Amino acid sequence: MRRILIVEDEKMTRYGIRVMIERSGVPYREIVECKNGKEAASLLEKSPADLVLTDIRMPFMDGLGLVSWMQEYLEKERMPLIIAVSGYNDFEYARSMFRAGAVNYLLKPIDRKELSDALWQAEQTLKERNTWSEDDAESREEIEKLSYVNRKKMENAVDYVEKNYGRHIDMVEVSNHVNMNYTMFSSVFSQYTGRNFTEYLRKLRLEKAKKLLQKTDMKIREICQEVGFDDIPHFNRLFKEETGKTPNSYRSERKS
Numbered sequence: 001m002r003r004i005l006i007v008e009d010e011k012m013t014r015y016g017i018r019v020m021i022e023r024s025g026v027p028y029r030e031i032v033e034c035k036n037g038k039e040a041a042s043l044l045e046k047s048p049a050d051l052v053l054t055d056i057r058m059p060f061m062d063g064l065g066l067v068s069w070m071q072e073y074l075e076k077e078r079m080p081l082i083i084a085v086s087g088y089n090d091f092e093y094a095r096s097m098f099r100a101g102a103v104n105y106l107l108k109p110i111d112r113k114e115l116s117d118a119l120w121q122a123e124q125t126l127k128e129r130n131t132w133s134e135d136d137a138e139s140r141e142e143i144e145k146l147s148y149v150n151r152k153k154m155e156n157a158v159d160y161v162e163k164n165y166g167r168h169i170d171m172v173e174v175s176n177h178v179n180m181n182y183t184m185f186s187s188v189f190s191q192y193t194g195r196n197f198t199e200y201l202r203k204l205r206l207e208k209a210k211k212l213l214q215k216t217d218m219k220i221r222e223i224c225q226e227v228g229f230d231d232i233p234h235f236n237r238l239f240k241e242e243t244g245k246t247p248n249s250y251r252s253e254r255k256s
Contacts, residue, residue: 002028002126003047007040007054007066008085017053017085017110024116026123037061041069048078051122056086056093067100076155081122085110094215095226098208099163105215153178154192157185165204166228171197205229206242213251220247 004021008014014033021031032049034040038061040052052070056063063084070079084097087108094105103125104118157178161169174197175185190196195203205227212223221232229235239247 002026002050002123003030003032004028005032005034005040005043005049005052005054005080007034007037007052007058007063009035009055009058013055013108013110017115020110020112020115021119023112024119026116026119037063037066037069040066041073044070044074044078044080048074049080050126051083051119052080053083053085056084056088056097064096064100067097067102071101081125083118083122094212098211099166101162103211105211150188151192153180154188157189158193161201161204165201165208166226168230169201169228201228202238203242206239209235209239209247210243210250213247214254223247 006014006017006021008017018031018033021028032043034043036058037054040054041061043049044052052066054063054066061069063086067082070082079101082097082100082102083104083106084094084102085106085108086093086097097105103122106114106118157174160174160177171186171189172182175182178185180188186197189200193200208227209223212218212226216223218226220235224232224235229238236246239245239250243250245253
């Protein structure tokens, strides 16, 4: 069962979010409320949460500050999923939160269905994160065999890719960043992530593109460039292979 943290400086908004979570049907063990990022950080130091819904603009420590704190001070295994909430329909806010690791971005006033959909998407992600099927057993064993040094290097590599996917980046650059031989890096990265580097980067970029299609009014060309693809036809082809839909069709369905 999940522990959910609501971080919001407006008392009535906190209450409204709590009620919508309770009515969504998503499984939870506890819902905890915090007035600002500083209070949330103090709480997360003591006990982890599975999901954090955080406003962006708050006193003392804002949402971006809270996410930065979590990335710096929480172990990867204790890092919760993040849903950002904002009263500002501004792409810069959305981009900043997605780059910081948010899995969703909701605008105030929060729509009950949008929040419910975001909660269930997060629940599915948490299940996938925490569940290992029999088919994954061998991969899990291989990951556990990785040396401590290699695991740390892979964590560093994944973090580096997450922060730089929007520009031209390749395996040579990332392997150099973590001070590993190119061939060794390729093997260990595949062990660690379950995908080769090219597949991992492509999947990451497409997931980021999906979020931008759902949550912003950016043009397809702008999204293509924002997530690191060089040309629109290539982006459109990969997107359709991944989702079965063109970017425009995907956006229309998600916004209807």
